[in-house]
Amino acid sequence: MTMTLSGIITVLKDAGLFKELIVAGKWHDRAPEELANRTVLDLSYDSRTVKEGTLFFCKGLKFDPKYLTMAANQGASVAMAPADYSAQLKTSEHPDLPQVIVTDIQKAMATVSRAFFGYPDRNLTVIGYTGTKGKTTSVYFTRHVMAKALGKVVAQLSSIDECLDGETFIPAHLTTPESLDLFRMMKEAVDNQMKYLVMEVSSQSYKKSRVFGLPLDIGVFLNISPDHISPVEHPSFEDYLACKSEIIDNCRILVVNRECSQYDYLAEKAHDLGKQVISFGSDQSAADYQYRLGEHGYFTVTTANPALPKLDGDFRVMMPGDFNVANALAALTVAAQVAPVSEDFRAGLAETTVPGRMEFIKDKQGVVACVDYAHNYLSLTASFNFMKHEFKDGRLIVVIGAAGGKAESRRKDIGRALSQYADVAILTSEDNFFEDPHQIAADIKENIDNPDLEVIVNVDRKAAIEQAYAMAKPGDALFMAAKGRETFMHEKGKDVPYQGDYQITKQLMEK
Missing domain, CATH: 3.40.1390.10 (MurE/MurF, N-terminal domain)
Structure with a gap:
């Protein structure tokens, strides 16, 4: 080169x-x-x-x-x-x-x-996911389904980890890498005989031109809600939407959630640019592919548009939560456009796990803990709702914080979500950056309006998880939000080693 x-x-x-x-x-x-x-x-x-x-x-x-x-x-x-x-x-x-x-x-x-790096995208079918929530899970679903159907020829770039040879995963540091790193990794994937790349495409990647000039064979728009609005990210929702919708300018086919709040705008823009639009959604929508919810992760898919590959039948996701069904259908929709629909789709979907995403651990006394990366109102309320439904007999004890220096509006949303669902909230550090974690906790607490919710502040995250487990009784459910399996904390410009929510919880519960 x-x-x-x-x-x-x-x-x-x-x-x-x-x-x-x-x-x-x-x-x-x-x-x-x-x-x-x-x-x-x-x-x-x-x-x-x-x-x-x-x-x-x-x-x-x-x-x-x-x-x-x-x-x-x-x-x-x-x-x-x-x-x-x-x-x-x-x-x-x-x-x-x-x-x-x-x-x-x-x-x-x-x-x-x-x-x-020799225009490596020209030797790959590139699939990019954007959305306020669900990008990582959808990327995992898609890679698993496609790999099951097509073999070890599917590379992945996600905010959790990267896979450039179809089987080896290494930790990631950005949702979407810097352009130089992105094209270098794409070249490595091509050298490793990969044929497909499934990746997350954040709003920041368009705002900061990390994916400038990168054409996508399929762009997927999952959803959008007011988030990442701050002086260092997006000054307004309009700017956030404008950046996210750049995926339409750069894709050949747009796969979009029919129930997305901005669906009409997105579809209109895509049609005006001459892009093919394929929609997915629940059976209450007019989507091309529709799902009907069952119980315990089961759902049924119906193809409403006869011009598209037929994707009918019963499927299951092993990650609980209704919101994951929509992500799963997005993945199935994408896979159906690039591979023959087969039983491999069903098997690949059922086998999918995502590190740190709705991972459950149960101790001998009947206490259940869930570790997840949920960090905004949509993902938190969906997760909390599932937890309250599945574990009705005990309390929901939540360990949570908020990132410092950005998306300050999220603190209000966290307070609102806790007020609606939690019985105990332990406010702790997430990634403080240059902010005082006590101030972040105070901002969240200020927006909690449920007088029956017990609120505790413990800015030492490991100690907060230990405190949550110590107060739990049989039947209670713990929820550790936002950090998942991450083994670092952002503090004052440095990545400080951290054991990880999943790792700490598992160690506590298996004693």
Whole structure:
């Protein structure tokens, strides 16, 4: 994998992203003859990983030019930046380091990365999921069903983990990776003979151009509700919806929840762009594929649109909660468009488990604990409702917090959900970032209006889980929200090691 300076400039010009090339203080519209064939051997946006022949991207809202100097000292052969850093770079020390100046560094990084790694998306059927909730679960459902039907040729990118060879999973760090990492991983998947990629596509990935230029064969829009509204994420619901709906611009087929609150807008936009629209939903909707709920995870699917592959029959998900049935039907709908419908669909769905998603543990005394990543009103109320239905005879004890520095409106929603369903709420740390966890807990508590709800504040998350288990009696149900199996906590700019909700709970209950 190599590119020349001249080739990089051509790719950027074709995308309308090139401004000028600066070499030793002089501006150029093309690479000078002596630099045109300068070869780039690697790409990086982290100065610590730069080596000889690397193209270094100067990205970030508050990019510090000292990192460019570090990259130059370590052998960077080309720099790409949104502005001229000649003065800070000390061109006398690096006179022949060309700076490619671009209109948008994030889009430029995506464009060049895609080209550098050989347009790997062209060798994959790419399926992208967006939605306020359910992305991860739906990705797991889809990968399991498709892998059962098609074999070990399905790669996965999710907020929990990544699979690039059809069978090995490694932990993930972002819902959607940075574009450079994304295209690098896609190239690895292609090299591993993968034929399909199922991935989460967050609103931030469009807002920050992490998936800029990436075409999707199928884009799936699960749902949307007011969330991620904050100064550092989306300033308004309109901005949130606009970013999420970019999936329509970039997909060939749109699979959409017929009962999504913005269905009419999404379908209208897709039709106006000439995209095929396939809908899924309950039997109370006018969806192309409809589900009818049974009990204990069973549901029946009916194909209402005869022009589509027939997907009729009885299915089951092993993760409890009615909300998972809609996610499962989204996965079945996608799979039916790329693989022949068979018994493998049913088996693949029933075998699906998601680490940290509605995982149950029961001790010898009859106390039940559930660990889940639920963190907003929709997912919490759906989970709490299921827990109250399944475990009627005891109390629902919830261990929960909220992320610091973002989506502050979520704290009100958490308080509201707790007021409706919980018997005991232990307010603790989630990912505090730079906020005081006591203040986050106070914000949640301020929005709890159920006088019968017992509220406890314990910002040490492990101690909070231990406290919840210590107070539980036979018949009670514990619910640990938001962290699942994550083994880190975001604290003051660092990832602090954390044992994990599931791991702590399992250890307590198996003593």
